[in-house]
Amino acid sequence: MAVYTEVDDAALEALVAEYDLGRLLSCKGIAEGVENSNFLLVTEAGPHILTLYEKRVKAEDLPFFLGLMQHLAARGFICPTPIAGRDGRALRHVAGRPAAIISFLRGVWPRRPTAVHCAGVGAAMADLHRCATDFGLRRANDLSLAGWGNLLRSCQSQADAFSPGLSAELTRELEALQAAWPDPAALPRGVIHADMFPDNVFFLENRLSGVIDFYFACNDMLAYDLAVALNAWCFERDGAFNVTKGRALLEAYVRSRPLTVAERDALPLLARGAALRFLLTRLYDWLNQVPGAMVKPKDPTEYLQKMRFHREVANAAGYGLEYAP
Amino acid sequence: MAVYTEVDDAALEALVAEYDLGRLLSCKGIAEGVENSNFLLVTEAGPHILTLYEKRVKAEDLPFFLGLMQHLAARGFICPTPIAGRDGRALRHVAGRPAAIISFLRGVWPRRPTAVHCAGVGAAMADLHRCATDFGLRRANDLSLAGWGNLLRSCQSQADAFSPGLSAELTRELEALQAAWPDPAALPRGVIHADMFPDNVFFLENRLSGVIDFYFACNDMLAYDLAVALNAWCFERDGAFNVTKGRALLEAYVRSRPLTVAERDALPLLARGAALRFLLTRLYDWLNQVPGAMVKPKDPTEYLQKMRFHREVANAAGYGLEYAP
Numbered sequence: 034m035a036v037y038t039e040v041d042d043a044a045l046e047a048l049v050a051e052y053d054l055g056r057l058l059s060c061k062g063i064a065e066g067v068e069n070s071n072f073l074l075v076t077e078a079g080p081h082i083l084t085l086y087e088k089r090v091k092a093e094d095l096p097f098f099l100g101l102m103q104h105l106a107a108r109g110f111i112c113p114t115p116i117a118g119r120d121g122r123a124l125r126h127v128a129g130r131p132a133a134i135i136s137f138l139r140g141v142w143p144r145r146p147t148a149v150h151c152a153g154v155g156a157a158m159a160d161l162h163r164c165a166t167d168f169g170l171r172r173a174n175d176l177s178l179a180g181w182g183n184l185l186r187s188c189q190s191q192a193d194a195f196s197p198g199l200s201a202e203l204t205r206e207l208e209a210l211q212a213a214w215p216d217p218a219a220l221p222r223g224v225i226h227a228d229m230f231p232d233n234v235f236f237l238e239n240r241l242s243g244v245i246d247f248y249f250a251c252n253d254m255l256a257y258d259l260a261v262a263l264n265a266w267c268f269e270r271d272g273a274f275n276v277t278k279g280r281a282l283l284e285a286y287v288r289s290r291p292l293t294v295a296e297r298d299a300l301p302l303l304a305r306g307a308a309l310r311f312l313l314t315r316l317y318d319w320l321n322q323v324p325g326a327m328v329k330p331k332d333p334t335e336y337l338q339k340m341r342f343h344r345e346v347a348n349a350a351g352y353g354l355e356y357a358p
Numbered sequence: 359m360a361v362y363t364e365v366d367d368a369a370l371e372a373l374v375a376e377y378d379l380g381r382l383l384s385c386k387g388i389a390e391g392v393e394n395s396n397f398l399l400v401t402e403a404g405p406h407i408l409t410l411y412e413k414r415v416k417a418e419d420l421p422f423f424l425g426l427m428q429h430l431a432a433r434g435f436i437c438p439t440p441i442a443g444r445d446g447r448a449l450r451h452v453a454g455r456p457a458a459i460i461s462f463l464r465g466v467w468p469r470r471p472t473a474v475h476c477a478g479v480g481a482a483m484a485d486l487h488r489c490a491t492d493f494g495l496r497r498a499n500d501l502s503l504a505g506w507g508n509l510l511r512s513c514q515s516q517a518d519a520f521s522p523g524l525s526a527e528l529t530r531e532l533e534a535l536q537a538a539w540p541d542p543a544a545l546p547r548g549v550i551h552a553d554m555f556p557d558n559v560f561f562l563e564n565r566l567s568g569v570i571d572f573y574f575a576c577n578d579m580l581a582y583d584l585a586v587a588l589n590a591w592c593f594e595r596d597g598a599f600n601v602t603k604g605r606a607l608l609e610a611y612v613r614s615r616p617l618t619v620a621e622r623d624a625l626p627l628l629a630r631g632a633a634l635r636f637l638l639t640r641l642y643d644w645l646n647q648v649p650g651a652m653v654k655p656k657d658p659t660e661y662l663q664k665m666r667f668h669r670e671v672a673n674a675a676g677y678g679l680e681y682a683p
Contacts, residue, residue, distance in 0.1 A: 042466045046563070058464045058562065061398060062389035073386060073398055075464075080405070139383045139400070141367045237383065238371070 038070040038085045038128050045074075048127055051118040052134060054078040065232065068248055070130075073137075080137040082113060085130040090248050092131050097172045098247050099123055099133060101165065101224065106136075108164040110157075111243040113138055140235025140242030148281040151266050153241035154234055155285030158226070158262060161244065162255050162290060165224035174227065174251040176310055178214050181207060184313040191320045196334070203309070206340060210306050215254065215299050225258035226250055230265040256296040259286060260303035263352055264311065264339050272338045280353025287354070297349035297356070304343040304352075312336035363395040363410045363453050370399075373452055376443040377459060379403040390557065393573055395455075398462075405462040407438060410455040415573050417456050422497045423572050424448055424458060426490065426549065431461075433489040435482075436568040438463055465560025465567030473606040476591050478566035479559055480610030483551070483587060486569065487580050487615060490549035499552065499576040501635055503539055506532055509638040516645045521659070528634070531665065535631050540579065540624050550583035551575055555590040581621040584611060585628035588677055589636065589664050597663045605678030612679070622674035622681070629668040629677075637661035 040060070049057040055077025063071040063082075070085040086095060099115045103123075106114040113135040115123035123133050143150045174180075185203055192200040226233075228249040235243045259282075267278040286292075292300075315333035322330055350356060365385070374382040380402025388396040388407075395410040411420060424440045428448075431439040438460040440448035448458050468475045499505075510528055517525040551558075553574040560568045584607075592603040611617075617625075640658035647655055675681060 039469060041469045042561070043470070045466060056562070057466065059462075059560075060466050063398075064387035064389040073388075075405070080400070137384075141370060141382065141385050144364060144366045145368070235384075236367070237381070 037087050038130060040072065040083075040085070040128050044127060048083075048125075048132075048134075049074070049076055051120070051125070052076075052116060053119060054081070054116070054134075074134065081116065082135045082137055083127070083132065084135055085127055085132045087130065090131075094172060094248075095124055095131055095133075097170045098250060100170055101168055101247055101250055102135070104168045105161065105164050110160055110164045111138065111241075112247065113243075113245055138235055138243040138245060140237050142232045142234060143236055144231075146231050146266050146278070147239075148275075148278045149239050150231075150234075150236060150241075151278040151282040152285040153236065153239075154229060154262055154266055155259075155282040156289060157234070157241050157244055158229060158258055159286045159289030161226060162223055162258070168224055172251045174225075174253040174257075176227070176249070176314070177253060177257075178211060178306070181210075181306075181309055181313055184317055188313065188316050188320055192316065195316065195319065196337070199337070202337075203313070206305070206309055210302070210309065213302055214306065215295075215302070220254040220256055220296055220299060221293065222252060223255050224250060225253050225255060227253065227258060227261060229258065229262050254296075254299075254303065255290075256292065256300060257303050257307065259283065260300060260307040261311075263300075263304055264307050264336070267352070268335075268339060268342075272335070272342075274342055274352075276353040278353075280355075283349060283352060283354040292349065292354075297354065300349045301343050301346040301351065304346070305340055308336050308340035308343055312340060362412050363455060365397065365408075365410070365453050369452060373408075373450075373457075373459075374399070374401055376445070376450070377401075377441060378444060379406070379441070379459070399459065406441065407460045407462055408452070408457065409460055410452055410457045412455065415456075419497060419573075420449055420456055420458075422495045423575060425495055426493055426572055426575055427460070429493045430486065430489050435485055435489045436463065436566075437572065438568070438570055463560055463568040463570060465562050467557045467559060468561055469556075471556050471591050471603070472564075473600075473603045474564050475556075475559075475561060475566075476603040476607040477610040478561065478564075479554060479587055479591055480584075480607040481614060482559070482566050482569055483554060483583055484611045484614030486551060487548055487583070493549055497576045499550075499578040499582075501552070501574070501639070502578060502582075503536060503631070506535075506631075506634055506638055509642055513638065513641050513645055517641065520641065520644065521662070524662070527662075528638070531630070531634055535627070535634065538627055539631065540620075540627070545579040545581055545621055545624060546618065547577060548580050549575060550578050550580060552578065552583060552586060554583065554587050579621075579624075579628065580615075581617065581625060582628045582632065584608065585625060585632040586636075588625075588629055589632050589661070592677070593660075593664060593667075597660070597667075599667055599677075601678040603678075605680075608674060608677060608679040617674065617679075622679065625674045626668050626671040626676065629671070630665055633661050633665035633668055637665060 045060055046057050059075040061073050068089045069087050072083040074081045074083040102112050105112050116134045117123045189200050233246040267275050269275055312333050315331050318330040371382050384400040386398050393414045394412050397408040399406045399408040427437050430437050441459045442448045514525050558571040592600050594600055637658050640656050643655040
């Protein structure tokens with residue numbers, strides 16, 4: 034949860050006056066998301082989200098993120114759409130930060146994901162990958178293999194204090210992934226969401242009603258997005274992988290975009306990599322807590338267990354996907 | 359800011375089904391308020407606030423708080439109104455906590471209050487005092503003189519570590535207030551808000567659009583409510599009292615309910631008491647921070663300076679109120 038930046042009521046009224054949204058009626062900080070400051074902004078035109086981009090989002094990436102949302106929404110993918118002011122621009126500055134007013138999406142994120150939710154996520158992810166094929170901008174995944182090495186180096190000296198033996202295990206894991214990571218040309222690539230966790234997917238009565246938070250989106254292997262989602266959606270709270278949920282997610286995906294044999298075989302490796310990525314960012318946040326900060330860091334241990342699980346999986350069948358005859 | 363309690367999406371849908379509000383469309387935690395968990399709940403009937411009452415609010419006080427809001431709203435005072443479910447009840451349980459769905463109030467609280475805002479607050483406070491005169495329930499002010507003694511005792515041993523000499527100053531101040539505090543019969547009494555801070559008063563384009571957060575409301579001297587508001591609205595960020603704001607607030611109040619001479623004379627004493635009350639609760643919260651808690655405690659020092667200021671004020675004229683000829 035996070036609201037980092039206060040917005041003056043006078044600044045708010047001035048902002049809203051730059052749009053065709055009628056008068057400002059209400060603005061409340063939202064206790065969701067940890068990267069940006071989000072506000073529920075109600076005007077005579079209805080509810081919208083006002084996002085102030087804090088320092089973890091690079092200003093030079095914003096045209097990619099906002100452009101992607103506009104591109105996807107124009108193709109019928111349900112995601113927040115940046116609203117243009119009367120000057121035609123969606124991106125502007127509020128309280129010294131880049132900011133945008135974004136359309137409000139109906140739905141509630143599932144606190145206890147079921148197989149039905151997982152199927153919804155798989156189908157939506159395939160839609161996203163398909164709708165983004167003709168998006169013109171590119172953004173490298175700065176939290177892929179090279180980024181993990183940097184993160185590991187910055188955590189290494191404190192890792193064993195967090196959990197004895199962790200430093201050596203992370204080093205071995207990173208080396209194994211570096212040796213085996215797929216060649217850029219080996220697997221289909223495109224724009225991925227890269228952070229499709231339950232709190233970024235909304236549902237209404239079990240029907241997926243939208244996907245939010247594109248601020249990690251980038252160009253990478255499409256199957257890596259599935260690997261992130263398997264980690265985020267298909268483990269139970271006790272750490273066990275739920276193969277029914279895995280099957281639901283993967284089968285819904287392959288109905289729209291069949292996986293190549295190379296993708297099916299690479300899935301455990303990609304899932305290990307995705308687990309390492311979230312383990313490292315959580316470990317970094319855990320070790321670098323700001324005293325008095327309003328964001329409670331998430332426990333890295335959860336992703337250590339997931340990473341270990343994936344080491345024992347042979348291919349996508351281990352996640353429940355039945356190979357077509 | 360606070361969202362303490364997570365509400366399950368299934369529990370939410372079950373809750374909304376108990377009301378005539380149509381289907382659930384969205385629910386987001388609000389990063390405002392520190393006592394309760396608040397959510398912006400959007401249904402087909404529009405936006406509402408879902409409040410889960412956390413441990414600082416006593417369950418036995420809820421009929422007073424909810425009843426007061428219903429009473430005031432029925433008399434045209436603009437405040438949130440508890441919504442009754444189809445069974446006629448407004449108070450129910452969600453996630454193991456007492457909970458209520460409350461009407462959504464338009465407006466934005468002023469980040470930089472002006473004299474215009476202060477005049478709005480003075481007028482609204484007089485309206486509140488008037489509308490509440492025939493409210494049938496009673497609630498003692500547990501954060502008045504006796505409560506301050508308890509708070510001081512629980513902070514005393516650590517007060518000097520926070521600020522050298524603070525323990526003795528607080529003891530002297532409490533003793534002075536105990537010696538001089540008005541007799542219950544000496545000043546007009548009634549239901550007061552007791553926490554009318556800027557973040558509890560909404561405005562739309564400089565017009566007051568509503569008052570929220572009645573969870574400190576109680577029966578006490580009406581002028582004590584003014585004393586709380588003078589502290590909360592009329593000091594500048596550098597600690598100086600702004601007599602223009604004080605005058606605006608008090609004159610707007612007395613246009614609806616003139617102050618007795620005893621009230622005018624007691625105002626500095628009541629303002630010292632109100633400053634001590636917020637100084638003590640802030641000091642208590644400061645000294646009892648929960649590591650990793652999502653609420654950032656407010657600096658007690660601000661109220662120490664205010665308390666010292668009020669000691670030098672002779673009567674309401676010191677706050678800008680001109681005595682009628």
